[in-house]
Amino acid sequence: MQQVFKDGMEIKRIKVISGKCSGCRLCMQICAICHYGEINPKKASLRIEAHFPQPGVYKPRVCTQCGKCMEVCPEGAIYRRDDGAYIVLVEKCTNCGVCIPVCKPGVIFQHRDLDHVIICDNCFKCTKLCNTGAITIHTRPVKESK
Amino acid sequence: MANSSTSSRGLAGTTLRINLSTGEIKRYPTDEKLMREWFGGRGAIAKILYDEVPRDADPLGPENLFIMSAGVMSGCFIPAGAKIGFGSISPLTNGHGDSNMGGHLGPTLKFAGYDMVIMSGISPKPVYLFIDDDTVELRDASQYWGMGSLACEPAMKKDLGEDFEIATIGPAGENGIRFSCITHDFGRQAGRTGQGAVMGSKKLKAIAIRGTCGINVHNLDKLTEQVTAIIKRTQTHPNMAPWQKYGTAFFIEWSNDNAVIPTRNFQTTYFEDIKGISGDALVERCLITHKACFGCWMNCGKYTKAVLPGKETVYLEGPEYETGALCGSNLGMTDINQVAYLNWLMDNVGMDTMSGGGVVAFAMECFQRGLITTDDLEGHTLNWGSVEDTEHFVDMVVHRRGIGEYFAGGTKRAAEKIGRGSEKFAMQVKGQEMSGYDGRYAPGMLLSYMTCDIGAHHNRSWTITVDMAEGRDKVEGRAKVVVYLQHIRPLFDCWCICRLFWGELDIEPEEIVESLNLITGWNIDAAEAFKTSEKIWNLVRCHYLERNKANGRTFDYPPARSWEDKIPTGPSAGKGLTKEQIETMLDEYYACRGWDNDGNPSREVLHDLKLDFAADNIEKIGLLGKPLPNGIPAVRGERYKPKAF
Numbered sequence: 001m002q003q004v005f006k007d008g009m010e011i012k013r014i015k016v017i018s019g020k021c022s023g024c025r026l027c028m029q030i031c032a033i034c035h036y037g038e039i040n041p042k043k044a045s046l047r048i049e050a051h052f053p054q055p056g057v058y059k060p061r062v063c064t065q066c067g068k069c070m071e072v073c074p075e076g077a078i079y080r081r082d083d084g085a086y087i088v089l090v091e092k093c094t095n096c097g098v099c100i101p102v103c104k105p106g107v108i109f110q111h112r113d114l115d116h117v118i119i120c121d122n123c124f125k126c127t128k129l130c131n132t133g134a135i136t137i138h139t140r141p142v143k144e145s146k
Numbered sequence: 147m148a149n150s151s152t153s154s155r156g157l158a159g160t161t162l163r164i165n166l167s168t169g170e171i172k173r174y175p176t177d178e179k180l181m182r183e184w185f186g187g188r189g190a191i192a193k194i195l196y197d198e199v200p201r202d203a204d205p206l207g208p209e210n211l212f213i214m215s216a217g218v219m220s221g222c223f224i225p226a227g228a229k230i231g232f233g234s235i236s237p238l239t240n241g242h243g244d245s246n247m248g249g250h251l252g253p254t255l256k257f258a259g260y261d262m263v264i265m266s267g268i269s270p271k272p273v274y275l276f277i278d279d280d281t282v283e284l285r286d287a288s289q290y291w292g293m294g295s296l297a298c299e300p301a302m303k304k305d306l307g308e309d310f311e312i313a314t315i316g317p318a319g320e321n322g323i324r325f326s327c328i329t330h331d332f333g334r335q336a337g338r339t340g341q342g343a344v345m346g347s348k349k350l351k352a353i354a355i356r357g358t359c360g361i362n363v364h365n366l367d368k369l370t371e372q373v374t375a376i377i378k379r380t381q382t383h384p385n386m387a388p389w390q391k392y393g394t395a396f397f398i399e400w401s402n403d404n405a406v407i408p409t410r411n412f413q414t415t416y417f418e419d420i421k422g423i424s425g426d427a428l429v430e431r432c433l434i435t436h437k438a439c440f441g442c443w444m445n446c447g448k449y450t451k452a453v454l455p456g457k458e459t460v461y462l463e464g465p466e467y468e469t470g471a472l473c474g475s476n477l478g479m480t481d482i483n484q485v486a487y488l489n490w491l492m493d494n495v496g497m498d499t500m501s502g503g504g505v506v507a508f509a510m511e512c513f514q515r516g517l518i519t520t521d522d523l524e525g526h527t528l529n530w531g532s533v534e535d536t537e538h539f540v541d542m543v544v545h546r547r548g549i550g551e552y553f554a555g556g557t558k559r560a561a562e563k564i565g566r567g568s569e570k571f572a573m574q575v576k577g578q579e580m581s582g583y584d585g586r587y588a589p590g591m592l593l594s595y596m597t598c599d600i601g602a603h604h605n606r607s608w609t610i611t612v613d614m615a616e617g618r619d620k621v622e623g624r625a626k627v628v629v630y631l632q633h634i635r636p637l638f639d640c641w642c643i644c645r646l647f648w649g650e651l652d653i654e655p656e657e658i659v660e661s662l663n664l665i666t667g668w669n670i671d672a673a674e675a676f677k678t679s680e681k682i683w684n685l686v687r688c689h690y691l692e693r694n695k696a697n698g699r700t701f702d703y704p705p706a707r708s709w710e711d712k713i714p715t716g717p718s719a720g721k722g723l724t725k726e727q728i729e730t731m732l733d734e735y736y737a738c739r740g741w742d743n744d745g746n747p748s749r750e751v752l753h754d755l756k757l758d759f760a761a762d763n764i765e766k767i768g769l770l771g772k773p774l775p776n777g778i779p780a781v782r783g784e785r786y787k788p789k790a791f
């Protein structure tokens with residue numbers, strides 16, 4: 001299942017500039033709509049952390065593609081796709097939640113309606129709707145030596 | 147992908163009724179007929195208040211209801227679908243009152259599964275309403291009672307969890323100050339009509355909600371397509387960039403350039419020191435971050451800090467335009483940090499910054515004219531431009547000390563106590579203080595205040611650019627535009643979405659009605675929407691007459707400054723209105739609405755709006771309008787798209 005990365009491939013992920021985020025949660029809404037056909041920010045695979053009243057900043061939390069979740073998954077239910085995304089195989093995932101505490105940005109979620117965890121799959125719909133430039137697509141070419 | 151099987155499209159499905167006296171909490175399926183016929187939000191609130199609150203109920207007593215409603219569009223991926231409406235009989239105006247706010251509370255109420263919460267009675271002890279999906283409880287709030295609004299919110303988040311959305315009142319609401327507000331999201335307020343005072347009277351300190359459910363809509367695919375297209379299309383609209391940069395504070399200088407900014411209690415309309423409190427001053431000196439409501443891509447909120455020598459640095463949202471004008475030029479404040487500090491002060495004690503600014507300005511003019519003195523002010527002065535004086539005076543009002551008691555009921559009640567001609571410059575209509583525009587050289591704006599259903603307020607009709615386009619010296623023809631605006635603008639408060647994108651980004655009502663249909667599965671057009679809004683307007687008018695028992699016209703006059711004083715300085719110096727012009731505007735307005743010359747709705751118009759029950763009720767007290775000599779106009783109000791700015 002693990003992808004072999006070759007020169008010329010591109011890895012994509014979401015890039016965040018915290019200071020720009022306005023906390024509108026359009027990103028979370030479109031994420032849940034696209035993946036679960038439902039307006040429900042609690043089913044999104046990213047979160048906006050609000051730090052108020054002080055210092056007064058919104059921090060989008062997104063998948064950094066560190067791969068920790070894949071490492072700890074006892075079921076082999078998470079694999080890396082060749083665009084860089086860590087994909088949950090919903091039929092293999094037992095919803096055990098072992099991956100949740102290892103995710104540093106805290107963007108693996110469970111929802112009472114679902115029997116598997118939610119992880120970002122690089123669809124980038126959120127970045128397309130964000131009107132502040134707080135989240136954008138970051139592209140990095142693969143170097144085989146790495 | 148679209149979920150069109152569910153019956154409650156756009157709705158969460160459940161309405162809560164809570165008796166605060168007994169603690170009883172009941173769940174009902176949301177009345178879909180009420181939502182369809184009264185559009186949820188402000189409309190449903192108006193109908194419930196009309197049907198259920200006894201006409202002699204004290205607004206601060208147990209019989210008044212306190213309603214919170216998230217409407218049919220809040221939380222539904224519609225741009226800026228973020229609002230929640232609050233309603234009760236207003237302790238300021240003694241009529242139907244409603245006020246709404248953005249942030250995240252409205253959508254979260256629906257994500258928790260509820261469309262509306264209707265509260266009655268008075269709790270024996272301070273409580274807060276706790277909603278966590280299916281769990282609904284009244285919880286002891288003694289540890290929060292007495293806290294400032296802005297301090298209470300983080301304290302509650304710390305106790306309950308960051309993902310709870312919190313709305314609170316401050317000491318002003320607890321003490322029954324009639325212009326108290328409800329605060330949420332560190333600076334979003336339902337400010338007008340004293341909803342915070344009603345909450346306080348019910349010993350309800352706060353509301354905390356967390357929700358994890360989804361909202362089903364009629365056609366999610368098409369809605370997503372439409373909303374995405376609107377967002378993309380408007381990203382390059384010329385108003386988007388200034389709006390994102392300044393929010394409504396952009397208007398401060400614009401209003402001054404056009405000589406409508408209230409200055410020193412509406413004595414004049416031009417402020418010499420405007421640069422110090424302008425949108426640029428705000429962005430350059432106070433801004434921390436831009437802040438948006440749920441689902442809004444325009445982020446008009448400006449989260450700021452105020453740094454003043456000798457004072458602790460405070461964090462707040464704002465000042466937006468209204469606060470900038472009413473706590474800025476209207477109090478003679480020359481520095482944006484002063485305005486921001488007063489914004490924070492009023493937010494934290496839980497006063498509406500608009501009415502609060504109006505009340506302080508009125509008191510300052512009383513002091514200027516010697517009607518109140520340092521003896522009345524515990525040895526303090528109350529001078530224009532003084533933060534210290536304002537802070538001390540606000541403290542007297544919030545705690546009802548000495549003369550503060552007079553002002554606790556707003557400018558109208560204060561003027562009745564102070565007398566000696568002060569009524570002339572108590573800048574209010576029906577007990578509610580005016581918004582941040584002087585109407586003497588903007589006659590449509592004055593008419594908007596005069597006829598606003600909840601007392602003077604710009605949100606129902608804003609005509610400054612109409613006045614400029616049609617001639618600021620002319621009053622004729624203004625009424626029909628005001629009536630139209632009074633129909634379209636409150637629709638946003640029914641649907642619980644923000645109004646500003648319609649005004650600023652050229653989104654036509656038809657487009658919004660299309661979203662409404664995609665969300666609800668209704669099949670209505672803009673004309674039906676306007677007519678429903680007109681129905682709500684007329685019901686609220688009848689309710690006002692039934693409670694206050696005199697011809698409508700008697701309540702529709704502005705203070706005498708509006709015609710006795712010409713504007714003394716600035717670009718509009720020498721301009722003003724006559725009493726006759728004001729009467730002309732009222733005559734035209736009533737004719738346009740199908741009301742008689744006494745300002746009472748006629749049976750014909752009420753029948754046309756299916757409000758025969760209200761016609762019967764006002765007939766019983768002798769306030770049914772006489773039939774109009776030429777019948778009622780077929781369409782009331784004339785469609786007009788005011789230029790943004």
Ligand code: SF4
Pocket residue numbers: 062063064065066067068069070086102103104105106107108119120
């Ligand atoms: S979901 Fe979390 S743990 Fe998994 S790759 Fe992304 S950041 Fe790492």
Ligand code: SF4
Pocket residue numbers: 020021022023024025026027028048058060126129130131132133134135
């Ligand atoms: S869409 Fe952009 S601005 Fe809005 S919450 Fe998401 S990251 Fe922040």
